[in-house]
Structure formats: C-alpha cells, structure tokens
Amino acid sequence: MDLAERTLDRHLVRFAAALRAAGLPVPLVSTIEFGRAVAEVGADRRDGVYWAGRATLVHRPEDIPLYDEVFEQQWLGAIDRGRPATAPAPVTLLLDEPGAEHDDEGEPEAPGGDVLSVRFSRAEVLSGKDFADCTDDEMAELHELMDRLRFAGESRRSRRLRPTSRSGRLDLRRTVRAALRTQGEPLRRAYLEPGERPRRLVLLLDVSGSMEAYARALIRFVHAAIVGRRDVEAFALGTRLTRLTRELSTRDPDAALARAADAVTDWSGGTRLGDGLRLFNDAWGVRGMARGAVVVVLSDGWDRGDPAVMSEQMQRLSRVAHKIVWVNPLKATPGYAPLAGGMAAALPHIDEFLEGHNLDSLEVLAKAITRE
Amino acid sequence: MAGASPPDSPISPHDVASVDDVISALADQSYLADEGLATAIFLALRLRRPILLEGEAGVGKTEVAKALAAWAGGDFIRLQCYEGIDVAQAVYEWDYSRQLLHLRAAEAAGATEGVAVADLEDELYDERFLVRRPLLQALSTTSERAATPTVLLIDEVDRADDEFEAFLLEILSEYAVTIPEIGEFRAEVPPVVVITSNRTRDVHDALKRRCLYHWVAHPSVEREVEILRVRAPHVPLALARDVALVAAELREMGLYKPPGVAETLDWAEALVLIGTDDLDPEAIEFTVGTLLKYREDQERARTRGFGEILSAVLGA
Numbered sequence: 001m002d003l004a005e006r007t008l009d010r011h012l013v014r015f016a017a018a019l020r021a022a023g024l025p026v027p028l029v030s031t032i033e034f035g036r037a038v039a040e041v042g043a044d045r046r047d048g049v050y051w052a053g054r055a056t057l058v059h060r061p062e063d064i065p066l067y068d069e070v071f072e073q074q075w076l077g078a079i080d081r082g083r084p085a086t087a088p089a090p091v092t093l094l095l096d097e098p099g100a101e102h103d104d105e106g107e108p109e110a111p112g113g114d115v116l117s118v119r120f121s122r123a124e125v126l127s128g129k130d131f132a133d134c135t136d137d138e139m140a141e142l143h144e145l146m147d148r149l150r151f152a153g154e155s156r157r158s159r160r161l162r163p164t165s166r167s168g169r170l171d172l173r174r175t176v177r178a179a180l181r182t183q184g185e186p187l188r189r190a191y192l193e194p195g196e197r198p199r200r201l202v203l204l205l206d207v208s209g210s211m212e213a214y215a216r217a218l219i220r221f222v223h224a225a226i227v228g229r230r231d232v233e234a235f236a237l238g239t240r241l242t243r244l245t246r247e248l249s250t251r252d253p254d255a256a257l258a259r260a261a262d263a264v265t266d267w268s269g270g271t272r273l274g275d276g277l278r279l280f281n282d283a284w285g286v287r288g289m290a291r292g293a294v295v296v297v298l299s300d301g302w303d304r305g306d307p308a309v310m311s312e313q314m315q316r317l318s319r320v321a322h323k324i325v326w327v328n329p330l331k332a333t334p335g336y337a338p339l340a341g342g343m344a345a346a347l348p349h350i351d352e353f354l355e356g357h358n359l360d361s362l363e364v365l366a367k368a369i370t371r372e
Numbered sequence: 373m374a375g376a377s378p379p380d381s382p383i384s385p386h387d388v389a390s391v392d393d394v395i396s397a398l399a400d401q402s403y404l405a406d407e408g409l410a411t412a413i414f415l416a417l418r419l420r421r422p423i424l425l426e427g428e429a430g431v432g433k434t435e436v437a438k439a440l441a442a443w444a445g446g447d448f449i450r451l452q453c454y455e456g457i458d459v460a461q462a463v464y465e466w467d468y469s470r471q472l473l474h475l476r477a478a479e480a481a482g483a484t485e486g487v488a489v490a491d492l493e494d495e496l497y498d499e500r501f502l503v504r505r506p507l508l509q510a511l512s513t514t515s516e517r518a519a520t521p522t523v524l525l526i527d528e529v530d531r532a533d534d535e536f537e538a539f540l541l542e543i544l545s546e547y548a549v550t551i552p553e554i555g556e557f558r559a560e561v562p563p564v565v566v567i568t569s570n571r572t573r574d575v576h577d578a579l580k581r582r583c584l585y586h587w588v589a590h591p592s593v594e595r596e597v598e599i600l601r602v603r604a605p606h607v608p609l610a611l612a613r614d615v616a617l618v619a620a621e622l623r624e625m626g627l628y629k630p631p632g633v634a635e636t637l638d639w640a641e642a643l644v645l646i647g648t649d650d651l652d653p654e655a656i657e658f659t660v661g662t663l664l665k666y667r668e669d670q671e672r673a674r675t676r677g678f679g680e681i682l683s684a685v686l687g688a
Contacts, residue, residue, distance in 0.1 A: 029581055033419075037584075040418045041391060041411060048391065051411035059580040061426065061571075061587040160456040160533075172468030173460075176475075176496070180489050184475025197533075282628060288530065288572020312668070316628075 206299030274309035303342025427588030430632020497553035
C-alpha cells in the first residue's frame with residue numbers, strides 16, 4: 001500500500017513536471033494540492049484524475065488545451081520527458097538587435113561620465129530619427145532612452161475614500177477615536193474625500209508585416225509603459241490576438257521581449273485589424289477591460305479585411321473606452337493621408353491621432369496618455 | 373437565508389464521500405452539474421478550500437452557490453463586489469452613532485469623570501457596537517451548526533480592486549480575521565466559499581492558487597435539454613430540444629454576447645407563453661429579445677435568417 005502510494009505520488013509529480021516543461025506555470029503548492037485532490041477522488045478513474053488536475057493545476061481557460069494535451073500523453077504513458085509538448089515557434093523579435101548584451105564576443109557597455117555626455121548629444125540626434133531608418137545600433141540606444149519614459153496616467157475618481165483635512169464626508173471612525181480624548185465630546189472631527197485612481201491603460205500593438213519596422217521599437221515602448229505604472233494591459237494584434245501583459249511585465253527588457261516574442265506566433269503576418277479588434281472587444285475589451293480606460297492603438301491602419309468590420313468594432317470600443325488614441329507611424333510621412341480602408345473607417349471614433357515614428361513622437365504620446 | 377431547516381439531502385456537504393454524491397445532492401436542488409464542476413466542488417468541500425468559478429456571464433456560476441446553500445441548509449451570505457469595496461463594507465464596521473451616544477450618556481451620568489481613556493476605549497470597542505458585514509458573518513457560524521455550514525458567495529470578484537483581493541486572500545487562507553480593537557475572529561466552522569469572476573481582468577495568482585478552479589463553459593446540447601427539463605418542467609421536451617439546438621448554433625456564430633443558460637431558460641419560457649409548440653421563424657422573431665441582447669447580434673442572426681438557422685440545426 002505504502003509503496004503503491006509512493007509510486008502514485010511519483011506519477012503525479014512527473015505529470016506536474018511535464019506540464020511545467022510544456023510551459024504551464026505549476027507552483028509547488030499546486031502540485032501538493034493536486035496530490036491531495038487525487039487522494040480524495042481516487043486514482044482509479046481516468047476522469048477523476050483529469051478533473052482533479054483541472055481544478056488544482058489549471059488556473060486560466062487558455063491553459064486548458066495544453067493541459068489536455070499533456071494529460072493525454074501522460075495517460076498513454078508515451079511521454080518524452082524533458083521536451084516541451086509544444087515547441088515554441090522560433091520567432092526572432094528584438095533578439096536580433098546587436099549590442100553587448102546579446103553578443104558574447106561583443107564589446108561590453110562602456111560606463112563612465114564622459115560617455116554619458118556623448119550619449120546625450122546622440123540622444124538629441126536620435127530622438128528625431130524615424131525608427132525605420134535607424135541602424136540596429138541606434139535602435140539599441142533608443143531602447144535605453146525609451147525605458148526612461150515615464151507614465152503617470154490619467155486619473156479618475158475612485159470610490160475608495162481617503163482621509164482629508166478639508167471638511168467633507170465625516171470620518172466617524174477617526175472622530176470617535178478623537179472624542180475619547182475629550183471625555184466623549186466630538187470636538188475634533190475628521191473627514192474623508194474620494195481618492196483618485198489612474199485610469200487603466202490598454203495598449204494594442206499591430207504586429208502585422210506592414211508595421212514590422214516600427215513594431216520592434218514600439219513593443220519596447222509598450223514594455224516601458226507596463227513596468228512604469230500599474231494597471232496597464234497590452235495585446236499584440238496580428239492575424240490573431242495575443243495578450244502580452246504577463247510576458248512584458250518582467251522588468252528586464254530583453255527577457256520580457258524574448259518572452260513576448262515566444263508568445264506572439266503571428267509576427268509580421270497578414271493584417272486583419274478589424275478582426276483583431278473584434279477579438280479584443282469580445283474576449284476582453286467590452287467585457288470590462290476597456291471600460292473607462294484609455295485605449296492606445298499602435299498601428300498603421302492597413303487592413304485587408306472589410307472596412308465595415310473595422311468601423312463597427314471601433315464604434316463598440318469607443319462606446320466603452322474613456323479615450324481612444326491612435327498612433328500611426330506613417331502619419332509623419334509627407335503627403336500621407338489616412339485614406340487606407342481601415343484607417344479611414346477608424347478615424348471618426350478616435351479621440352487623438354498621433355505620430356509614432358520616432359522617440360520625440362513617443363514622448364508626445366506619453367504625455368497624451370497622461371493629459372486629462 | 374434558508375434558516376436552520378434540516379437539509380433535504382441526507383448528506384451534509386462536509387461529509388460527501390464521492391463526486392457522485394455531489395452530483396445527486398445538487399440535482400436534488402435542481403442544479404445539474406457536470407463531472408468537472410462536481411469534482412471541483414467535491415474537492416472544495418473535502419479540502420475545505422474556496423472554489424473559484426470563472427466563465428461567461430449567464431452560465432450559472434451564481435446558481436452553483438445558491439444550490440450549494442440550499443443543499444447545506446445553513447445561511448447563504450452573498451457579498452457582491454464592486455470597485456472600491458473595502459473592509460468597512462465587506463467585513464465589519466463600528467456603530468459610530470451608538471458609540472457616540474454611549475459616550476454622551478456616560479458623560480451625562482458623570483461616569484466619564486476621572487476614567488482613563490483606555491477604559492473608555494474598552495467600553496466602546498465592545499462586540500455590541502460591532503456591525504458585522506458579510507465576511508465576518510460568514511466566519512461567525514458556531515460549531516453547534518456544523519451540520520449546516522454557511523455558504524459564502526463572493527460574487528464578481530473581478531470588479532473589486534487588487535487591494536481588496538489581497539485582503540480577501542488573508543481571510544480565506546486562515547478563515548480568520550483580526551479586528552485591531554478586539555482581537556482575532558476565527559471561524560469554528562469554516563464556511564463553504566464560492567467565488568465567481570466574469571474575467572474582466574485576471575484575478576491575482578495568489579488568490580487562484582488558494583482556490584480550486586473551474587472554468588464554467590456553456591453546456592452541451594444534451595445537458596442544456598436536461599437543465600431546461602428540470603428548471604422549466606412545463607416546456608415540452610421537443611421544444612426544449614429545439615431551443616437547446618438553436619442556442620448551441622447561435623453560440624457558434626461568434627456573437628458579441630452568446631446566449632447563456634439564463635437566456636435559453638428565459639427564451640423557452642417566452643416561447644411557451646406565446647403558445648409555441650413547434651419552433652418556427654416567426655416565433656423566434658417575436659421572442660429574440662429574450663435570447664440576444666445586442667442589436668448587432670439580432671441583426672446578424674436576422675441576416676443569416678431564422679429559417680436558415682432552424683433548418684441548419686433541425687436538418688429539415
């Protein structure tokens with residue numbers, strides 16, 4: 001009996017390890033919980049074990065297919081341990097950027113005061129340069145500058161009250177406390193007022209082929225926004241919709257971008273902007289994420305789909321969002337007019353239409369997000 | 373609140389022995405749980421853990437808690453979350469007006485003369501001035517009522533903010549709460565806790581790890597027919613089947629708000645009300661408002677044609 005139990009435990013731990021290898025985050029406590037759950041439902045039935053694992057090891061509906069796949073393999077005993085069940089599609093995103101961090105043989109970053117001044121003047125030159133014209137070295141420097149952008153975010157009234165010195169709503173809790181010191185006479189009264197909360201910021205980055213030159217730079221901007229303040233959500237829009245909030249919340253930019261690159265499987269693919277927006281609206285936006293939020297779309301507006309879809313989805317989005325900012329890197333191009341089907345259809349629903357082709361324009365964007 | 377009436381089911385929720393017990397006990401309360409949900413509930417009861425239910429609106433998450441409460445036969449306490457909800461609304465608050473009155477009365481009687489602030493304080497921060505909000509109520513079940521545990525529903529936790537979630541985690545991991553002025557309140561009988569989320573944002577990982585998780589999906593056609601038969605027995609079987617088939621088809625159409633079980637039930641009721649025996653395009657046209665709640669969704673279904681949808685699912 002004891003031996004049988006121990007063998008079972010080993011099976012369960014192996015299963016948890018296989019899930020982890022396949023990319024499902026399984027903390028140790030969940031594995032223990034899984035063991036207890038299987039002990040309760042009994043290990044003799046396949047379905048019992050399946051559902052015990054579903055209840056303890058899976059915490060997001062997106063992970064269910066992966067869980068199913070690993071479970072299937074494990075149950076058939078045909079596991080190839082150590083190899084992930086689904087190999088992440090090899091996508092090179094910012095990893096091909098040159099620079100000391102990636103190249104073992106490369107020259108290390110040179111710190112020191114004198115270099116700083118040189119860099120500053122370079123920054124001046126670089127900040128006006130179109131991302132598409134930048135060399136890889138220049139791009140690397142721009143990224144560092146981008147990390148310094150600060151996002152305060154637009155605030156809105158919170159329902160949470162905070163103490164104030166102004167007279168407003170009476171804070172009975174503190175008033176009673178103070179009254180104790182004056183023999184029960186509430187001489188000193190304390191007050192409350194509504195606090196403030198930053199509005200949620202939702203960033204939708206177009207990663208289709210036509211945006212390739214800019215998306216590489218803009219994703220860095222998205223990363224800076226996510227680590228820079230709270231309540232920021234990010235998605236990649238391509239032929240499908242990929243949520244990048246988790247991947248990009250790692251503080252180290254290179255690690256974060258590498259993880260994001262792994263998550264986005266349709267990098268530089270086709271453009272179905274309207275459909276992408278629709279996916280976002282259905283799964284996240286209209287259900288609550290975009291409600292009262294500042295939504296920033298980073299896209300050139302090229303859409304091979306039906307402009308009517310685009311128009312309808314932008315309309316839906318504008319009905320729930322506080323403000324929609326559209327950042328179009330092409331806007332700075334001389335002679336550019338927003339006539340492309342998707343862009344023209346989206347325009348009536350946009351609150352602010354900005355450029356996004358260089359660092360200066362991103363600073364303007366950071367301010368636009370902050371402005372009331 | 374269901375009161376202290378003995379439970380209809382012979383088994384108390386904390387004494388369930390198998391997943392099938394859960395299925396049959398919930399079926400007694402007219403709730404048809406599939407094996408996945410029943411396993412999650414079974415484990416939640418056995419391991420005394422909260423259960424987190426996520427899913428589209430209208431798939432019956434809240435109903436699970438109600439059915440559990442009816443089964444348990446104890447109190448049903450519901451905490452509806454909203455943005456900015458805090459301890460004063462969720463756990464406890466002091467009855468300040470009564471505290472002030474008490475102080476004034478004591479003063480009038482000359483009882484405050486020469487009394488130390490600390491003693492006055494002790495008098496004021498007494499349980500009789502404590503207002504119990506839902507979470508504290510749920511922790512107050514005494515051991516005499518262990519056979520009829522309280523069911524606590526924390527509804528739409530995704531509407532509350534992160535601060536509240538962190539606080540919730542503290543209460544749910546110990547089934548205890550500390551009130552600075554009094555001390556610790558620990559549940560003699562931990563309540564059965566059901567947490568629901570519509571997933572407008574991700575619930576924090578720490579909270580998820582604390583809970584057993586189940587994603588509530590739309591039911592299969594067969595199950596939906598069963599649900600209709602149980603919840604709306606006056607709907608003829610043939611009509612119930614057609615209703616479930618059409619609902620399933622609509623869910624495949626990529627609508628903004630696919631109909632949930634709640635909508636299908638309403639729709640079936642509406643169809644019976646207007647005297648429908650056989651589903652036809654006209655009957656759908658009259659009642660579509662109970663099923664599809666967005667103008668765009670109704671447009672899309674109409675464009676495809678109710679007749680076309682009907683013949684697609686009925687194979688006529």
